Amino acid sequence: MSPADHDLLRKIVGPVVEDEGLDLEELNVTQAGRRSRVQIVVDADGGVDLDRCADVSRSISRALDDADAMGELPYTLEVSSPGVSRPLTLPRHWSRATGRLVRVDLVDGERVTGRVVSAADTSAQLEIDGHLREIVYLEVTKARVQVEFNRVADGDAGTG
Template identity: 30%
Template structure:
């Protein structure tokens, strides 16, 4: 099973508990192979209980649907407050968040992510809407500012 097939399987499965897939990564830490699945709850905070529910749902599914995967440890976690954005899905799930982008020419731009459609995003930088193409973004990440109110649309 390749990564795209795995992502589709996980997306469909997570819908059943009203969650969405943020990312999937295969990692190696201290000689241990890890399958890290990052999720976002659609209708509530992504709590430890939500991650545990997702893990209990995903684990037997992977045993049956992807038996060819070598031995691994499954980790299910929230997508996190500060995270790297690299896929269109990452941007779509971060609408309303403060993000910083480093562009191809090394300039940096920071603003609230207003929209994300396919390969295009729009940042609100102090009231100015700035459209950006994902192919012009070298690196992007969300920024969490302690003590600042979260976007009321996302609360």
Template identity: 35%
Template sequence: MALSATTIREFAEASLPDSDLFLVDVTVSDSAVRPKVTVLADGEQGITIDQCATLSRRISKKIEEKYGEELSYTIEVSSPGVDFPLTQPKQFIRNIGRNLKLKLQDGTEKTGKLEEVTETGINLTEEIKQKGKKATYEPVQIPFGEIVKANVVISFK
């Protein structure tokens, strides 16, 4: 019986050690020999190594209970890296004040400062660049449903 991402997600949801933590992504590699389970979790204040370890132990226990102790797999529980796209409204909230690069359903891209997160989407101060002119900034509202991909823009200034 193969491990499924859906089952692991259920195990992970039930295993979150603290109420402010939430799942970002769950994947299971296709390897039949030793599948790799990857769980990305985050929290409103971030996630600690101890919280990752607790989550890993709890998920492993549930896997053993369902699939038996002889199942061979690896498990990795961590926070999403800075290059991982924002997918949850709670992740957007943690990044208010930072610059985001968005790819929208219609194929356009927008870059700007995340000002506010509402129940239905985000408010962004979009940076509009024109050749030979100074950039201008306009407030825009973007519903979550229009966002295909959202990444934090890392600045080293």
């Protein structure tokens, strides 16, 4: 798919996703045999459940068909929400990770792991070993939410 075709798809899909109150995180088109595979990742504050993915999928499918964006070629549309392994690359990703444990690689080679306390436009506050540390996004080479098993929620310790 050419960059112009990709841009056209974004122009069609973007407003549909926004009208649903979601953010368009990714749009990829690949060939799967004679079919095109259109993969769209959407997100929102509070996450996106399967029912919401199905609703937006129907809306996107109608928009693509109405615009004849895929032409005569058959395609498969996949709409999903980002997995936990999605990198934190935008301020809204950091904001949505508030309360979560993250591992961050910095440009100076340092690697830190801490819990996101707050996130702003240019940096996030992490709690690392009981201390707050500001992490400036421009100094981050890679950041991901860490999967936690058996985390004791605040206020749950000692009850039971």
